[in-house]
Amino acid sequence: MKSRQIQLTAYPKGEPGPDHFNLVEVDLPKPGDGQVLVANRWLSVDPYMRGRMSGMRTYVDPFPLNGPMEGGAVGEVIESRSDQLKKGDWVQSMNGWRDAYVSDAKGLQKIDTSILPPQAYLGIAGLTGMTAYVGLKRIIGLKEGETVWVSAGAGAVGSASIQFAKAMGAKVVATAGGADKVNYCKSIGADGAVDYKATDNLAKSVREAAGGGVDAYFENVGGSHWTAALEVLKPKGRIAACGMIQRYNDASAQPIPDNLTNIVAKSLKIEGFIVIDHMDLLGEFIQDLSGWMMAGKVTGEETVREGLGEMPNAFLGLFKGENLGKMLVKL
Amino acid sequence: MKSRQIQLTAYPKGEPGPDHFNLVEVDLPKPGDGQVLVANRWLSVDPYMRGRMSGMRTYVDPFPLNGPMEGGAVGEVIESRSDQLKKGDWVQSMNGWRDAYVSDAKGLQKIDTSILPPQAYLGIAGLTGMTAYVGLKRIIGLKEGETVWVSAGAGAVGSASIQFAKAMGAKVVATAGGADKVNYCKSIGADGAVDYKATDNLAKSVREAAGGGVDAYFENVGGSHWTAALEVLKPKGRIAACGMIQRYNDASAQPIPDNLTNIVAKSLKIEGFIVIDHMDLLGEFIQDLSGWMMAGKVTGEETVREGLGEMPNAFLGLFKGENLGKMLVKL
Numbered sequence: 001m002k003s004r005q006i007q008l009t010a011y012p013k014g015e016p017g018p019d020h021f022n023l024v025e026v027d028l029p030k031p032g033d034g035q036v037l038v039a040n041r042w043l044s045v046d047p048y049m050r051g052r053m054s055g056m057r058t059y060v061d062p063f064p065l066n067g068p069m070e071g072g073a074v075g076e077v078i079e080s081r082s083d084q085l086k087k088g089d090w091v092q093s094m095n096g097w098r099d100a101y102v103s104d105a106k107g108l109q110k111i112d113t114s115i116l117p118p119q120a121y122l123g124i125a126g127l128t129g130m131t132a133y134v135g136l137k138r139i140i141g142l143k144e145g146e147t148v149w150v151s152a153g154a155g156a157v158g159s160a161s162i163q164f165a166k167a168m169g170a171k172v173v174a175t176a177g178g179a180d181k182v183n184y185c186k187s188i189g190a191d192g193a194v195d196y197k198a199t200d201n202l203a204k205s206v207r208e209a210a211g212g213g214v215d216a217y218f219e220n221v222g223g224s225h226w227t228a229a230l231e232v233l234k235p236k237g238r239i240a241a242c243g244m245i246q247r248y249n250d251a252s253a254q255p256i257p258d259n260l261t262n263i264v265a266k267s268l269k270i271e272g273f274i275v276i277d278h279m280d281l282l283g284e285f286i287q288d289l290s291g292w293m294m295a296g297k298v299t300g301e302e303t304v305r306e307g308l309g310e311m312p313n314a315f316l317g318l319f320k321g322e323n324l325g326k327m328l329v330k331l
Numbered sequence: 332m333k334s335r336q337i338q339l340t341a342y343p344k345g346e347p348g349p350d351h352f353n354l355v356e357v358d359l360p361k362p363g364d365g366q367v368l369v370a371n372r373w374l375s376v377d378p379y380m381r382g383r384m385s386g387m388r389t390y391v392d393p394f395p396l397n398g399p400m401e402g403g404a405v406g407e408v409i410e411s412r413s414d415q416l417k418k419g420d421w422v423q424s425m426n427g428w429r430d431a432y433v434s435d436a437k438g439l440q441k442i443d444t445s446i447l448p449p450q451a452y453l454g455i456a457g458l459t460g461m462t463a464y465v466g467l468k469r470i471i472g473l474k475e476g477e478t479v480w481v482s483a484g485a486g487a488v489g490s491a492s493i494q495f496a497k498a499m500g501a502k503v504v505a506t507a508g509g510a511d512k513v514n515y516c517k518s519i520g521a522d523g524a525v526d527y528k529a530t531d532n533l534a535k536s537v538r539e540a541a542g543g544g545v546d547a548y549f550e551n552v553g554g555s556h557w558t559a560a561l562e563v564l565k566p567k568g569r570i571a572a573c574g575m576i577q578r579y580n581d582a583s584a585q586p587i588p589d590n591l592t593n594i595v596a597k598s599l600k601i602e603g604f605i606v607i608d609h610m611d612l613l614g615e616f617i618q619d620l621s622g623w624m625m626a627g628k629v630t631g632e633e634t635v636r637e638g639l640g641e642m643p644n645a646f647l648g649l650f651k652g653e654n655l656g657k658m659l660v661k662l
Contacts, residue, residue, distance in 0.1 A: 222591075222592065241595045260557060263601060263602075263603040264604075265603070267603045267604050268602070268603050269602040269603075270594060270599075270601040271600040271601070272594040272595040272596070272599050274598055
């Protein structure tokens, strides 16, 4: 059997162009014992992929030249020689940028498409959404009627957090940089939103937008936001500090909070977390999320292109602002 | 009936002396409905009392001149017209500096002298011990075999924390200022102790004393200790930040930690607390403590003087270092 895949022809310097990609037909082996043949139905393109096209090792290896690239994908099992997966099952994998593949079944994650559309697992039902859910549900322990401040509200985790917190019955104040992002936060449900670049007293602005102190703070930013959070949190307030480590590389250049004594004075609780440590919540998350999506409380906004050949354009479109929400390619 | 009490004759400037105190005999009324007559058996003297002798309002009113002073006391009910307390019951109160008093029963806390000696309730079984217990048990959630760093290890809360943590089966590293205090920490069970005044790299010294990183940090100090703690804590480490607010008055003059990103990088948990919010643990605390004391694992060290007339000397002795552990007067 044949499979088609997109390969990288050269490591681009500066902006990549269509010439750096090539659509190639390759032979697929027959599935062996314990293996399955999967036809991909949805492929993900993400900004982080640019890093793997640089030819230099960062925190993962670069993509190979003239070989298969990786990326998020969901597909359907069309042939199985495994006890764990049967024909018709849907699976999630990192075997993107191609229309089909053969793999050991144990390396694939089976997904439940009866409660969520399959492509949701590449966006709001993926690790991004799960990070927002873990932060609000387990780390903060958000309760109905409480007020939560979500920083970086227009970002991937932030925008999921705003919607989830509203679905949980909380009041949400978001912060983001710039008027467009502030408006976006409001459009997805934030009760109030503050442009942190347009205020010289972040704590005061958040307090005004919240109509008082906040019960919890979802930390995605660092620096001056910490100081403001320790200021604006009510007694027994909680901070969830999200494990987006790469954002913290230049933390030493940021302002340092000088009001840590508030941790004691107000009995605050601060907890850093990494989503991978909390995957036991996955089932509960998918259940809550599907309920919220069916009730129209949460929308995983998508921009969809069609056909494997559109992958390079979809990817390049990310850098031209062509997407609203998650950019996907449907096969 | 007559009662004898110590009264303050003048607000001392600088060091108080015996002349500032007067032993006076006063008339006690007969107990009315719902009231009890209590004979004090043990009285507490504490450094904080000096603040109430200044004549200026701090966080509580100053002691009156030529009137009854306050202080921790445990005594025995010798006459009762209350349903809540009967003759022979032991009670804890702030009606110290006197040998007997009449009070509404509802303002008194009954204590169980079958499991702990009554005077323990003025020391290790009082709020000081309870603070240590809440910090280790609930805030940190200390487990057997873990390593905990206790700061201010020679202080009231710190020395209780060292003993309780050892009784819980943990390894303990203490920090304190000066060789004498370091030796004291070791004498009550600390596996390692560091003189923070004698090191220019606190994190490194604690790590050496602990034989590696620590699982938890009991914060009583602030400033540079925070920075070192964020450095020396292992992944998933916990910090209990103890609500001794008065120590934090000059916090703005202390070094500010520049490594808060470790909270995220190591998934740390930090929680400030005030003991009064956790009094539901009191029963469990008294039970654990009595077991530990009977097993000889915890000793509430005491220095005992005898007779009401010794109260001024016992109090003045606090400032001359005449006590080891809790200073008490037995009546």
